[in-house]
Amino acid sequence: MSSFRPKYVTFDCYGTLTNFQMAEAARDLYGAVLEEAAMVDFIRDFAAYRLDEILGDWKPYADVIANALERTCKKNHVAFKPEHGEAVYAHVPTWGPHPDVPAGLAKVAKEIPLVILSNAMNAQIGSNVAKLGAPFHGVYTAQQANAYKPRMKAFEFMFDMLGCGPEDVTHCSSSFRYDLMTAHDLGIRNKVWVNRRHEPANPYYGYVEIENISALPGVFGL
Structure with missing residues (x-):
C-alpha cells in the first residue's frame, strides 16, 4: 500500500486509537460480586449487547450503554442500577490513547490529513x-450521522462531509465487525487492521495488518 497515498486516512477512535475501557468499567462495577469465569462471560455479553443496541435507529450513546448493561445484568443474574450505566458513560471522555498512538499519528499527519469516524456523541469525543x-x-x-457503525449510513455521511469516495481513503481500525467489514462492502480497497488482540484476523476482507499505530507511517512509506 506504500505506493498509494490517500486523500485522507480515516480512523475508528475507541479501541483503535483511544484505549477502550468498557471491560475495566464492568470489572469495577461487578468484579466484587462475580467470580472470574462469570466476569469473563459478563464482559463478553456486555460487548455483544452494545453492538446489538447500535444496529437499529440512532439513539444517544448513554442509552446504548444503559440498555446494554441492563440486558447483560439480566442475562447474568446481577442486579442492575441505572446509576451504573450513567457512571460508565460519564467516564468515557476521560479515556486516553494507547501508548503507541501519538507519535505514529503525528508522523502521518505531517503528510496526509487524518479523519475520525466514531460511534460517539458530539459532547463526548472532543476530550478523547x-x-x-x-x-x-x-x-x-x-x-x-444519525447512525452508528457498522451501518453504511455512518460511512456515507463521512464521505459526504469530505467530498470524496471510498477510493480516496485508507480506513484504519482494530475492529472488523464495526469497521472493516462495512468498509469492504462499501468498496474501500485500502484498509489497515490494527491488531489489538480483541478480534481474530479475517483475511477475506483484504487489509494491511499492523501491531500498533507506530507502524502506520511505514504503511505509506513515511
Missing part, C-alpha cells in the same frame, strides 16, 4: 481526541 496528540482534519460522530 484532544489526548491523541495529532491534528485532525475532521472528526465525525454517530450523532452527526
Whole structure:
C-alpha cells in the first residue's frame, strides 16, 4: 500500500486509537460480586449487547450503554442500577490513547490529513481526541450521522462531509465487525487492521495488518 497515498486516512477512535475501557468499567462495577469465569462471560455479553443496541435507529450513546448493561445484568443474574450505566458513560471522555498512538499519528499527519469516524456523541469525543496528540482534519460522530457503525449510513455521511469516495481513503481500525467489514462492502480497497488482540484476523476482507499505530507511517512509506 506504500505506493498509494490517500486523500485522507480515516480512523475508528475507541479501541483503535483511544484505549477502550468498557471491560475495566464492568470489572469495577461487578468484579466484587462475580467470580472470574462469570466476569469473563459478563464482559463478553456486555460487548455483544452494545453492538446489538447500535444496529437499529440512532439513539444517544448513554442509552446504548444503559440498555446494554441492563440486558447483560439480566442475562447474568446481577442486579442492575441505572446509576451504573450513567457512571460508565460519564467516564468515557476521560479515556486516553494507547501508548503507541501519538507519535505514529503525528508522523502521518505531517503528510496526509487524518479523519475520525466514531460511534460517539458530539459532547463526548472532543476530550478523547484532544489526548491523541495529532491534528485532525475532521472528526465525525454517530450523532452527526444519525447512525452508528457498522451501518453504511455512518460511512456515507463521512464521505459526504469530505467530498470524496471510498477510493480516496485508507480506513484504519482494530475492529472488523464495526469497521472493516462495512468498509469492504462499501468498496474501500485500502484498509489497515490494527491488531489489538480483541478480534481474530479475517483475511477475506483484504487489509494491511499492523501491531500498533507506530507502524502506520511505514504503511505509506513515511
